[in-house]
Amino acid sequence: MEAECAAVQEKRSWPEVVGMSIEEAKKVILKDKPDAEIEVLPVGAAETKDFRPNRVRIFVDTVAETPHVG
Structure with a gap:
């Protein structure tokens, strides 16, 4: 009986985050890709x-709180 080797594909994107x-997004990404x-x-x-195979970029565009002086 010949054993079959299945190639494991590394996850490359995280639309679910x-x-x-x-911080939540980082946890999900690091769970799938610890390095x-x-x-x-x-x-x-x-x-x-x-191209860097270990780099994952998270792009943000929302202001979470009112900016203020001080």
């Missing part, structure tokens, strides 16, 4: 185009 807080180097960037931020 859309709408979560940054991820997570970068949090504002939507529209300049980003490098080099």
Whole structure:
């Protein structure tokens, strides 16, 4: 009987974290990819185009609280 080897595909995107807080999203991503180097960037931020297999970028665009001086 010949054993079959199934190639394990690493997860490359996390649509299920859309709408979560940054910390919640990080936990989900790190559960699937413990070696991820997570970068949090504002939507529209300049980003490098080099490919790094451990980098995962989270883009945010919501102001959570009223900005104030002080």
